[in-house]
Amino acid sequence: MEDYLLDDEARRFRADVRDFLQRELVPRAEAIEDRQDWAAVQAVVRALGQAHYLTLMFPDLYAGALSAPGLVHATILSEEAAAVNYAFETTIATATSCAYPLHRYAQPAVRARYLDGIVGGREVGAICVTEPEVGSDSAGMATRIEFDAHRNEWVINGFKRYISNASVADTYIVYGISNPAVPSRKGMSAVVVPKETPGIHFPRCYTFMGRRGCVVGEVVFEDCRVPADHLLGQRDEGFRIMLAMFNFERIILGGSGLGQARAAFRIAADHAQRRESFGQKLGCKQLIWDRIAEMSWRIDAAELLTYRAARLYDAGRLSPKALMKPASMAKLVSTETAIFCADAAVQILGGDGLTKEYGRAEQLYRDARALTIVGGTSEMVKYLIACSDLPSLKPNL
Structure with missing residues (x-):
C-alpha cells in the first residue's frame, strides 16, 4: 500500500529525500543517538535548508523542483527522517512548527527577521505551550502576556516545560493569557521571543528514555519584553x-x-x-x-x-x-x-x-x-x- 495516495512527483520526491538522508543523516545518526551530538544535528539541519526541504510548507519561499510543494511533501520528509532517527526528526518538525505561525501571522518585518534563518537551516525555532499544570488543557495556561502601552512592548511572565529545542533554539513562539477577564480561549495571545531577549532563562534540560539527541527542557520568562510588532496575528487571537x-x-x-x-x-x-x-x-x-x-x-x-x-x-x-x-x-x-x-x-x-x-x-x-x-x-x-x-x-x- 506504500505511496498509494501519492502522485508520481511525490514518489520521486520520496526517493530524493531517502537519498539525501542516506548521505547526510545516516552517517551522523550514531553520534546523535549515542553522544547526543548537537553539532551533528545542526549539520543536517543546515543541509536540509540548503536543499530547500525546510520551505516545503511555504510555496512563496520554495525554490526546489516540486511543482506544488505542501504538507504532503513535509510529511514524507518527516516519515523518512523518523525512520532513520526520530530525535533528529523532532528537531526539524519543531522548527517547522515554529516557522508555520511566523509565516502566516507575523508582520512582514518580523517574518523576514526570524523566518528566513529557520527555513534556511541556519537557525532553529521552538514552540512554548506546555506548563507544569498545563498539558493537553492548553487553555488553562498560567503564563501572562501583557501590553505595556507606555513602552509599546509585550511583557511575558511564565514557566514552560517539555519544550523541544529549549536553549538551543534561536526563536521562540510563546503562548500566554493576554486577557484574564475572559475565558482562556478568548484571551490568549502569541508572541515571538528571540533567544537573546533579557529575561528568558533555561533552567534545565531533561533526560528522556528515548529521542536521545533531541534537546528538550524548561523555559522561564521573567519580565521578558519584546516590541509590539512581535505579536502574531491580533491580540487575543492566540x-x-x-x-x-x-x-x-x-x-x-x-x-x-x-x-x-x-x-x-x-x-x-x-x-x-x-x-x-x-x-x-x-x-x-x-x-x-x-x-x-x-x-x-x-x-x-x-x-x-x-x-x-x-x-x-x-x-x-x-x-x-x-x-x-x-x-x-x-x-x-x-x-x-x-x-x-x-x-x-x-x-x-x-x-x-x-x-x-x-x-x-x-x-x-x-x-x-x-x-x-x-x-x-x-x-x-x-x-x-x-x-x-x-x-x-x-x-x-
Missing part, C-alpha cells in the same frame, strides 16, 4: 493560531509515527525470514506471522489516514475546526501503530531486540513511546474526534 498549528503538527506526527512503524516492521520481517527455530524459519510460526500481518495492516491504515489528512490540508477547503478530526485520526492511528510495531519487533527478535549490539529495535522501542504523548495525547485526540462526531453534545474530559 488560541485560534494554536489550533491551526496543532492540525499541522498532528499530521506531521502522523508521518513520524509511520516512519518509526515502518523501520520496526522491516527489522521484524527480515528477522522472521532469516532466523530458524525448531527446524523452521521463525516467520513460519503462526504466532509470528499473525504479528507480522497485524503490523502490516496497521501501517497501511496509518498511511491512508495520514496522507488523506495531508492532502485535505493542502487542498485548503477545510476550516481548522473541520480539519481537526482527520488530523487527530492520523496522529492517533500512526502513533499507536508505531508503539505496536516497535513492541512487536522487540518481541520477535527476543534477546537481540533488547541490545544495541544487534540493531536498532531497542532504540525504536524507546523512541516510539513518546509519540502518543507529544502533540496531544491519544486520549486528547480521541476526545477531539468524539467532539466532531457528537456535535450536539459537549463530552466531559
